[in-house]
Amino acid sequence: xxxxxxxxxxxxxxxxxxxxxxxxxxxxxxxxxxxxxxxxxxxxxxxxxxxxxxxxxxxxxxxxxxxxxxxxxxxxxxxxxxxxxxxxxxxxxxxxxxxxxxxxxxxxxxxxxxxxxxxxxxxxxxxxxxxxxxxxxxxxxxxxxxxxxxxxxxxxxxxxxxxxxxxxxxxxxxxxxxxxxxxxxxxxxxxxxxxxxxxxxxxxxxxxxxxxxxxxxxxxxxxxxxxxxxxxxxxxxxxxxxxxxxxxxxxxxxxxxxxxxxxxxxxxxxxxxxxxxxxxxxxxxxx
Numbered sequence: 001x002x003x004x005x006x007x008x009x010x011x012x013x014x015x016x017x018x019x020x021x022x023x024x025x026x027x028x029x030x031x032x033x034x035x036x037x038x039x040x041x042x043x044x045x046x047x048x049x050x051x052x053x054x055x056x057x058x059x060x061x062x063x064x065x066x067x068x069x070x071x072x073x074x075x076x077x078x079x080x081x082x083x084x085x086x087x088x089x090x091x092x093x094x095x096x097x098x099x100x101x102x103x104x105x106x107x108x109x110x111x112x113x114x115x116x117x118x119x120x121x122x123x124x125x126x127x128x129x130x131x132x133x134x135x136x137x138x139x140x141x142x143x144x145x146x147x148x149x150x151x152x153x154x155x156x157x158x159x160x161x162x163x164x165x166x167x168x169x170x171x172x173x174x175x176x177x178x179x180x181x182x183x184x185x186x187x188x189x190x191x192x193x194x195x196x197x198x199x200x201x202x203x204x205x206x207x208x209x210x211x212x213x214x215x216x217x218x219x220x221x222x223x224x225x226x227x228x229x230x231x232x233x234x235x236x237x238x239x240x241x242x243x244x245x246x247x248x249x250x251x252x253x254x255x256x257x258x259x260x261x262x263x264x265x266x267x268x269x270x271x272x273x274x275x276x277x278x279x280x281x282x283x284x285x286x287x
Contacts, residue, residue, distance in 0.1 A: 013205075016281040023277020026270035033267060037085035046076035048083045049235035057253050069255050071245065080237045081260050087238040088264070091153045092219035096211055098157025099218075103164025104207060108199050110165070111172025112191070122169065125162050133159045137221075138230060152231060156221055164210055171203040205282040212275035216268040223264060239264045 017023055041048070045065060052066070052074035060069040060077075068078040110121040140155035175181060175198075184194050219239075225231040226240025227247075234241075239260045246257030 013281040017277055020277040020280065022273045023281075026273035026277070029266065029270045030274065033085065033263065033270075034089060037082045037089065040082045041079045044076060044079050046079050048079045048237065049075065051075060057249075059253070060255050060259075068259050069253075071256055072249065072253070077256065077259055081239075081242060081263060084237045084239045084242045084260055085263050085267070087149060087232055087236065088219050088222060088240070088267070091149060091156065091222045091238070092215045094153040095157035095160060095218040095222070096214045098154060099160035099214060100164055100207060100211055101161075102158070103161035104168050104200060104203070106161065107165035107168030107170075108172050108195050108203070111169035112176050112195060112199060114173070114176075118169070122166075125165055128159070129162055133221075134224075137225065142230075149232065149236075152222065152225070153218075156218055156225075160214065160218060160221075164207070164214075167206055167210060168203050171206055172199050175199055175202055209275060209279045209282055212271060212278050216271040216275075219264070219267060219271075 044067075046052070052070060054074070055064050055066055055070050056074040057072050058064060058066055058070045058074075060067065066076050066078065068076075068081065070077055071080070106121065106125070110118045136159050137155045140151070140158065144151045144155075181194065181198055184198055189197075222231055222238060223240030223243065226238045227244040229241075229244070232238040232241050242260035243257060243264065246253075246255075246260060249256045
């Protein structure tokens, strides 16, 4: 028995991922940024919505305890940026989770049942694909409590599952012809049990890859909505709303734009590097 066969698929994938320096460094940076975002505000004497009337629009490094400066209202940019990272990460992760749950269930059901059911389900996906995402999210976010984080990630996740449904459907259509699926059918296993026990576990690899690449898309989408004023509302802040505020003060207070934009670019870049690394590690053609 060869060493690769002894390790198995996941052990082999982990070894390939560990050799990818860019992906490992990206994962470490994401972990560090997440830890700083959730633990960092505790080390600051300022609250995210506290106004310092004596230090308004102060640049970073000034003679005060505002480490990254303040905005036009005297609010500490360090704390507000870390809170923005928290909210952007939460919305990105939760919206991705919502889109994956819907997409995997929809794609696996359509691909396994096939026939007219598959045709109808995928035509629905095609119709939804033809609609602009931004209008759907705007309608959902305005119909319900505007600026609510939970409504926001549900609205974003509810329109982000279409590509995942197609990916899972294609994988399921190839799996349903395999011997172990035929054996399960012959053994009288029910359709829901086959989907849960045999289909879904065997599409985990593509799901993980797409999930990692979906998170930065969701973060960017949320930032775009917040930039338009449709996302997180004051006094809360996301990276998108902070960038929107900073863009209005770019000429006179560039740090208000550069600080949140740096965090956003770092997160998006690292998630993309990690997603590329997972794709290379989990691609069975490279095994």
